[in-house]
Amino acid sequence: QVQLVESGGGLVQAGGSLRLSCAASGRTFSMYAMAWFRQAPGKEREFVGAITWSGDISYNTDSVKGRFTVSRDGARNTVSLQMKSLKPEDTAIYYCAASSRVFSGTAVAGDYDYWGQGTQVTVSS
Numbered sequence: 001q002v003q004l005v006e007s008g009g010g011l012v013q014a015g016g017s018l019r020l021s022c023a024a025s026g027r028t029f030s031m032y033a034m035a036w037f038r039q040a041p042g043k044e045r046e047f048v049g050a051i052t053w054s055g056d057i058s059y060n061t062d063s064v065k066g067r068f069t070v071s072r073d074g075a076r077n078t079v080s081l082q083m084k085s086l087k088p089e090d091t092a093i094y095y096c097a098a099s100s101r102v103f104s105g106t107a108v109a110g111d112y113d114y115w116g117q118g119t120q121v122t123v124s125s
Helices: none
Strands: 002-007 010-013 018-026 033-039 046-052 057-059 068-073 078-083 092-099 119-124
Touching (some): 018 033, 033 078, 057 068
Parallel strands (some): 010 119
Antiparallel strands (some): 033 046
């Protein structure tokens, strides 16, 4: 089993920045990729970005292009999401996810086996 714990959410004004972190514990050696998803009220869960254990990174370029950056501290089993130039439409619960089945940074939520509890990000206009 893998446990994921997100932190760093909060309230920020439009144009501001936030950094989310996801700490993984347990059988972390079984994780091939980690990702960030988000879900706004009344909307489906949306892929934000992912990073594989080999360091390949992918993004939902339509939503977060040039504004969000995914990174990993392998030694600490931590994945971060640096968000800048935040917009009110970025308001959502942000979830960290890990896959033990898929090597690539897939955007499909069903490819991920483990999920954190989520952290709320609210961007005020």
